[in-house]
Amino acid sequence: MTKFLLAVHVLAAIVAVGPVTVAASMFPPAARRALESPDDPRATETVGLLHRICRVYGVVGVVVPVFGFATASNMGVLGDAWLIVSIALTALAALVLVALVLPRQSALVEGGGTLEATVRLAMFTGLFNLLWATVTILMIVRPGSTTGA
Template sequence: MAAFPTLLLSLHVLAAILAVGTLAVAASLFPRYALRARGGAGEDVAEEGRERAAGVAAFLHRVCRTYAVAGLAVPVLGMATGSALGVLTDAWLIASMLLTTAAALLLALAILPVQRHLLGHPADGPPPDSDGGTPRPTPAATAASLAMRTGVFNLLWAIVVVLMIARPGSA
């Protein structure tokens, strides 16, 4: 392998570890702290504990937003690496790109907005019910749903990692 593709691959892997890894951890921790901040964690939390949890939740949301932007380097470097190696049309890479796109859409449309909603910014979160008959979900239900979405996000990235290592059909 020539030096340039090796450099691109190294940068791609570093970006994935630092950006996506950090994002995965922060997004996974967020629902617990957001729910605790709202006093709905099923435990009696003092006001000081709620304030601390609210600060942690806000910090985790900022980390998620920041690393979501930084994470854009991962597919950019991945495509540059794939191009340099001549594998852009390989099935494993195309599948990885589709899964990466799905993870990015999930993050942008179903994780970050719900995080903002749980932080008390409902205008940026899920829209209010339009039929008037269905009650709005409780913070606990919203946090549970967010935790599930985050789990799916992390699973998509885990599958991408396996595809990057195993590269089915490339041998």
């Protein structure tokens, strides 16, 4: 059962979190292009599409920690430091996405943004991606784990 839960957890992370990190990274430059060329409908459509990807896959991404907790429980590692840090960083990444990235994307999609806003958004997006990269590394390395490498 552990292998099944772990497989679903990893697949969900790839399928759900991957698109959010890529679309969120693509959004600031696309928003800059849309702001610089307000008459270009394709630039505006691209920004809307990237925002929709972030929103939808952000919601789908809830599956990742659900299966992560089930896997960790099955493996008996819920109290391990690497997992606790990973959980905290995952929660922080979700908070950054919900509170800092998506609202700024929404403002830009709705036409209420500036070029300066895209710079701040890029910074928050970078933070979001850095948090996920750190969680991924912790999940692979599992410092102090006794469950094998």
